[in-house]
Amino acid sequence: MKSVREIFKTKEYLLDEPEVERLVEYCEELQDEIVEFKFQKTNNKELAMLDMLREVIKGCNAIEKEQMEHERFGYEVPNYQETISNLKSYIYSRCKDEKIWL
Template sequence: MKSVREIFRNKKYLLEEPEVNKLVDYCEELQDEIVEFKFQKTDNKKLAMLDMLKEVIKGCNAIEKEQMEHERYGYEAPDYQATISNLKNYIYNRCKEEKIWL
């Protein structure tokens, strides 16, 4: 299954359209709900890891979007150090909750 961003990789300009952004956000929400449902249904570590990785990817996509807005519109630059710290904390906390030892 392709991610929404992969579908638009050859026409990135479409990602700048408000309606396309709403569609992308909606698809990501649905993907999260599907993962959560599968996790509740099976309660296994593979799905917990999959969910965790999807959250990390979502965070990376958000920081990429901030960088694009910074370059295009001059908005405030992303705080990469805080983002990396938040992602690491998320991973470590989630692993602790799921009893996944790295």
């Protein structure tokens, strides 16, 4: 992307025109908004990833608790295959929703 100065380098005198000055100001505002939007978009993906990781950790902690209860009290053995499948489905679903490509 060219800067304003590069665009007008052969006709810099046009930069002094009021309409061009307003246009340049408008372009600078848009550039600031684009930078802000990109930051928010990146930040949102980071937040989505953190949220997803927290949920995965929560799921892992739950299955560990089930394993300890099985060992201690003889409760039903955790279904590890189902848990793994559920976690994978959750991760892929969230990634699709948040447009995060693994």
